[in-house]
Amino acid sequence: MVDHMQATDEATVSLPVLTQERIPTVVVDDAHIIYRVHKGATGGTTPVAALRRLVKRTSAPNVREVHAVKGVSFTAYRGEAIGLIGSNGSGKSTLLRAIAGLLPVNRGAIHTQGQPSLLGVNAALLNDLSGERNVTLGCLAMGMHPDEVAQQAAGIIDFSGINERGDFASLPMRTYSSGMAARLRFSIAAAKKHDVLLIDEALATGDKGFRKRSEQRVRELREGAGTVFLVSHQLSSVRDTCERTIWLESGVLRMDGPTDDVIRAYEAYANSK
Amino acid sequence: MATTALVDPDTGLTQAQLAARHGLRVAGERPTLVEYSRRLWAYRHFIAAYANAKLVASYSNAKLGQLWQVLTPLTNAAVYYLIFGVVLAQNENIPNFIGYLTTGLFIFNFTQSAVLAGTQSISGNLGLIRALHFPRASLPLSTTVTQFQQLLASMVVLLGIVLVTGEPITLKWLMLVPALLLQAVFNAGVVLLVARMGAKASDLKQVMPFILRTWMYGSGVLYSVTLFDRLPGWATTLVQFNPLLVYIELARYALLDQPPLLNESLTQLWLVGAGWALVGGIGGYIYFWRGEQEYGRG
Numbered sequence: 001m002v003d004h005m006q007a008t009d010e011a012t013v014s015l016p017v018l019t020q021e022r023i024p025t026v027v028v029d030d031a032h033i034i035y036r037v038h039k040g041a042t043g044g045t046t047p048v049a050a051l052r053r054l055v056k057r058t059s060a061p062n063v064r065e066v067h068a069v070k071g072v073s074f075t076a077y078r079g080e081a082i083g084l085i086g087s088n089g090s091g092k093s094t095l096l097r098a099i100a101g102l103l104p105v106n107r108g109a110i111h112t113q114g115q116p117s118l119l120g121v122n123a124a125l126l127n128d129l130s131g132e133r134n135v136t137l138g139c140l141a142m143g144m145h146p147d148e149v150a151q152q153a154a155g156i157i158d159f160s161g162i163n164e165r166g167d168f169a170s171l172p173m174r175t176y177s178s179g180m181a182a183r184l185r186f187s188i189a190a191a192k193k194h195d196v197l198l199i200d201e202a203l204a205t206g207d208k209g210f211r212k213r214s215e216q217r218v219r220e221l222r223e224g225a226g227t228v229f230l231v232s233h234q235l236s237s238v239r240d241t242c243e244r245t246i247w248l249e250s251g252v253l254r255m256d257g258p259t260d261d262v263i264r265a266y267e268a269y270a271n272s273k
Numbered sequence: 274m275a276t277t278a279l280v281d282p283d284t285g286l287t288q289a290q291l292a293a294r295h296g297l298r299v300a301g302e303r304p305t306l307v308e309y310s311r312r313l314w315a316y317r318h319f320i321a322a323y324a325n326a327k328l329v330a331s332y333s334n335a336k337l338g339q340l341w342q343v344l345t346p347l348t349n350a351a352v353y354y355l356i357f358g359v360v361l362a363q364n365e366n367i368p369n370f371i372g373y374l375t376t377g378l379f380i381f382n383f384t385q386s387a388v389l390a391g392t393q394s395i396s397g398n399l400g401l402i403r404a405l406h407f408p409r410a411s412l413p414l415s416t417t418v419t420q421f422q423q424l425l426a427s428m429v430v431l432l433g434i435v436l437v438t439g440e441p442i443t444l445k446w447l448m449l450v451p452a453l454l455l456q457a458v459f460n461a462g463v464v465l466l467v468a469r470m471g472a473k474a475s476d477l478k479q480v481m482p483f484i485l486r487t488w489m490y491g492s493g494v495l496y497s498v499t500l501f502d503r504l505p506g507w508a509t510t511l512v513q514f515n516p517l518l519v520y521i522e523l524a525r526y527a528l529l530d531q532p533p534l535l536n537e538s539l540t541q542l543w544l545v546g547a548g549w550a551l552v553g554g555i556g557g558y559i560y561f562w563r564g565e566q567e568y569g570r571g
Contacts (some may be wrong), residue, residue: 024297104569112298113298113302115406140323143406211444
């Protein structure tokens, strides 16, 4: 917020800039995100305790609430590419999912222009089905028309390169190596054009050749998109693609500003730990 | 006020006001019912493809594969015939007991398996829900479609059994089509209902088999429905309006020559059957839509 105010103060001095009004595409307003995880079988769950919980209406001990994002606020504008950095479990991916409208916020609000799309490698598909069928299903789930899917299916499989070592596209996905499955998922997700594009670690997928292809594809997608968010642990790829960076730590926004400044502060923090 | 007109008009606005000024919408906001239905219609291809995929995947690890679609209901019918037809000798006052039993069993099984699968149609697909944006009702609806496809396979078996046990082919058989469609709409509603409930409370999966077994005994699947006449008056009325009993009676009336029926009036059967489809279908749909934003949380 502070950065934002300074920017507008400067704008009052040089009036001509005002003709180009900055159009916000994503407005995050004090967002809190809590999700529940089932820990599975844990000790100390006697039937008596379970009954007592039922009567008192308290939640079960094997369900834990994770407060992943704690009151984050920022505004993203059209034409910006914003990096999201932070240590593991700092709430970056959760925040992206909330912007995409996939996870609800518990407090605060997230406002977006159009429907943001999340480009991740975690899109779970049906492991019992062939790669080809997963391509069709994934594309339909992204809202493509069947004709469009039929046109693109071959291209998606080629792009993923899963057929480089024989015909894997007709085999069930459970027979794939983890790298192959991730490549196929990325290729499906990247097959569509997006307004607001949220990229989650997608650039780190697969071998070198595939990484090159996918970086090229992301660049193309960026050109068509209004605003791009990039979550990555590779600071070099954030430096290459983003002019602005947001640093999250344990669900709290630590810093928001020009990429070079934020990354310098982040590196100093990470080294001191 | 005069000076503020010169500066960026966004200055001093709160985040919410800024969003409102530029017409941004809340992320993941629940659309209106009409808009939701429109989006769902646009996803019809996904629903069909997903239903097909589930059907193919369901037996992909079994050696006999899709043959189980027919073998499972057949084996079920054989087991129940052994117990209720041979051991307990329930068949004395029912003309074609095998036909009577299998019709009831297959029709009941349509709803039973749909409800069981529906309980997990949200909770079992959290990965997909957290990764992609689509109307969530697509998942429970495709579950219903999968079960409908399995029903068609078991109906072929059923017609075979009915023919073998000496029932004539009549025009009445055509009544089976609207009866099954009404039941499918009713099922869709129930599946949407349990899908939302199962998304929040995973214990539902444990409770469901017991509810379904009680429902089965209250639907006159395994024994003659005339047994219900011995109940007190209010209980008989309750059983008469049991949607599954109604759908089973409609199917028995369509396929069998002279089945014992609890509901004497055919008009009443149709009216109650259509009423349940309407109430269940619309009610379940609205109930599911109202929870649309919550499904990603788990």
